[in-house]
Amino acid sequence: MTADTPSMPAAARPQGRYDTTTIVLHWLTAVLVVVMFALPQIWQQFERRTPPRLWLIDLHFSLGITLAGLLLVRILWRAALGGRLPQVGPGPARVASRIVHLAFYILLPAQVTLGVLLRWAQQQPLPYFGLFVIPDPFAMPLDARTVLGLLHEWNAWVIIVLSGGHAAAALLHHYVLRDGLLLRMTPKR
Structure with missing residues (x-):
C-alpha cells in the first residue's frame, strides 16, 4: 500500500505493517465497541419491556460475550507475537501509544466483567444470540445493580x-x- 502513496516522503512511509490477524482483531474490536456503545442509546428510545428494547438488550449482551472471546484471542495473539509488532514512532509518541493500548487492555476486559x-x-441470565444462556453462578445481590450500572456506564x-x-x-x-x-x-492491497 505504501507504493500507492507517492506523495508521501520515502522517510515517512510505514516502517512495518501489522500482520493480518492483528489488523482484523483491531477492526473487529473497534466495530464491536462502537456498536455496543450505540445500542443502549438506541434502546432507551423504546418503552421498557417492549420486544424491540428487549431484543436490543439481548443483542448487546450477546455482542459483549463475543467481545470477551475476541479480547481473549487478542491478548493471546499479542502475547504470542510479543515484541514483533511494529513500533510507533520515537519517544513521546511511543510512550503515548503504549499507555493508550495498556488502558484499552485494562478497560475493555473490565467493561465486559462489569456488564456480566x-x-x-x-x-437475569446472559443470552448468547438465542443459542444458550449463561446463568449467574454467584447469586449476585439485587442491590449491586446501581453501583455496577454506574461503573459500567462510566467505563463505557x-x-x-x-x-x-x-x-x-x-x-x-x-x-x-x-x-x-x-x-x-x-x-494490503
Whole structure:
C-alpha cells in the first residue's frame, strides 16, 4: 500500500505493517465497541419491556460475550507475537501509544466483567444470540445493580473518549504528519 502513496516522503512511509490477524482483531474490536456503545442509546428510545428494547438488550449482551472471546484471542495473539509488532514512532509518541493500548487492555476486559456482573445483579441470565444462556453462578445481590450500572456506564464513556482520541491521533498521523502510521493498520492491497 505504501507504493500507492507517492506523495508521501520515502522517510515517512510505514516502517512495518501489522500482520493480518492483528489488523482484523483491531477492526473487529473497534466495530464491536462502537456498536455496543450505540445500542443502549438506541434502546432507551423504546418503552421498557417492549420486544424491540428487549431484543436490543439481548443483542448487546450477546455482542459483549463475543467481545470477551475476541479480547481473549487478542491478548493471546499479542502475547504470542510479543515484541514483533511494529513500533510507533520515537519517544513521546511511543510512550503515548503504549499507555493508550495498556488502558484499552485494562478497560475493555473490565467493561465486559462489569456488564456480566450487572446482568447477573439484575437477576437475569446472559443470552448468547438465542443459542444458550449463561446463568449467574454467584447469586449476585439485587442491590449491586446501581453501583455496577454506574461503573459500567462510566467505563463505557472512558472507552469511547479514549477511542475517539485514538482515532483522532491516527488521523493526525495520516493527514497532518503524513508518516504512514494509519496505513500500517489497513490491509494490503
